[in-house]
Amino acid sequence: MKNNQANEIFRDAPVPRAVLKNAVPAMMAMLMVLVYNLADTFFIGQTHDALQVAAVSLATPVFLIFMAVGTIFGIGGTSVISRAMGEGRTEYAKKVCSFCMWSCVVVGIALSAFFLLFMDQILSWVGASQDTWEMAKTYLTIVSFCGPFVLISNCYSNVIRAEGQSGRAMMGQLIGNLLNVILDPVMILGFGWNIAGAAIATVIGNVVGAGYYIVYFLRGKSSLSIRLRDFTVREKVCSGVLSIGIPASLGSLLMSISQIVVNSMMAGYGDMALAGIGVAMKVTMMTGMVCIGFGQGIQPLLGYCVGAGLWKRFKKVMSFSVIFSLALSTVMTGVCYLLTDQIVSAFLTDPAAFDYAVQFARILLTTSFLFGVFYVLSNSLQAMGAAAEALIINLSRQGIVYIPALFIMNRLIGVTGLAWAQPIADLISTTLVVVLYFRTVKKCS
16 A cells, blocks of 8 residues: 555656655755754844854754764665665565664764764864854754764655655654754743753754654554664665765765864854854755755655656656756745845844855855756766765765865955855856766666
C-alpha cells in the first residue's frame, strides 16, 4: 500500500502535481528552518544589544555544522533509498534507513564531545572578541548537548520523502521549529535569560523534532526501518550513502566554515560590522532556504525516475522545475531587495550595524535570483548518483571559489569586498553546475 502510494506520485502523477506535491512540503519545512534561524537573532535583537546579535552571528555557523553532518545521512540516504524503491528493493532500503539512524546517534555524540572539549579553541578560531566571548561560549555549550538529535532531525526530514511521505517529513521539522520559535520570546525576554534562553529553546526544539521521527518509525507507519537488527555497513550501504551524502553535505559544511571565515575577517572591522554581515546573510537566506527546500523536495522524484529508467519523465520534471524555481527565486529576491531596510530594522537598532547590514544585504542579493536553478541542478546530480560531479559543485560554491574570493576581495576593496565574494562565487558555481548537469544527463540517459 505504501509502495503503491509512492508509485502513484513518482511514476503516474502529472509532472506539475508530482513536483509540487513533493516540493511544497519540503519548502514549507525549509521555511520553518528559516524562521527557526531568524528567531534567535530576532528575539535577541529585541534586547537592543548589538553585541548579543554579534555573538549569535559567531555561534550560529558553528552550530550549523551539526546540521551539515546530518545532511550526509539525510541526502545520501534519500538518494540511495529512492533509487532502491524505484528498483523494487524494499529490504535494501530498510537497511539503508537503519544505517542512517544509528550513524546519526554515534556521530552526533562524538561531535558533541568534540565541541565541548575544544570550545575555547573554536571560539578563538571564529574570531570572538573580549566583548562577545562569554556570550558565544554560553550559546555553543548549551546547544552542543543536542548533537545526536540535530543529526536525526535533519536526516529524517529528508529520508522520509524517499517513500513519498513528504507531509510527514515536513511535520517533524514544523513541530520542532515551531516549538523553538514559541519558546524563544518566553526564555529570552520573558525569563530574561538572553542568549542562554535562545540556546535552551534550540535544544528543546531539536529534541522534540527528532522524537517525532523516531515515534513515526516505532509505530510502524513506515515501509522503512530504524531497527538495530536491520543495521549494516555491508552490501554497499555505507559507501552508497557516504558517496552521495558527503559531497552533498560539503555544501552545508563549507557554508558553515566559510561563514566562520567571513566572521573572523569581518571581526577585524569591529563588532558592528560583524553584526551587520550576520543580519545581511539572514536576508538572502530567505530566498536560499526556500530554493534549497525545492531542490531537496524534487530529489526523491528524480531519483525514482533514474532507478526506474524513466528518462523521458526525468527530463520533463527537470524542465518544469528549472522554470518554476527560477521564477520563484527571482520574485523572492525582488521582494527582499525592496524590503531590505524593513527586514534589517527588525534585527538591529544600532545605526552603524544597521548601515553595514543594509549595504551588505544589497550586495548579496545581486545574484540570489540564481539560487533556484543552482539547487535544482545540484540536486539532480545527486539523484543521478553522480558523486564526483556533486562533489565538484559543493566544493566550488562555498569552498574552492568562495573562500579564496574572500581573501582577494578583502585585499582589493576592504570590508565590502567580503560581501562581494559571494556573488562572484554564485556566478561561477551556477555556470559550472549547468555544464556538469548536461554532461551527466547525456552520459546516463
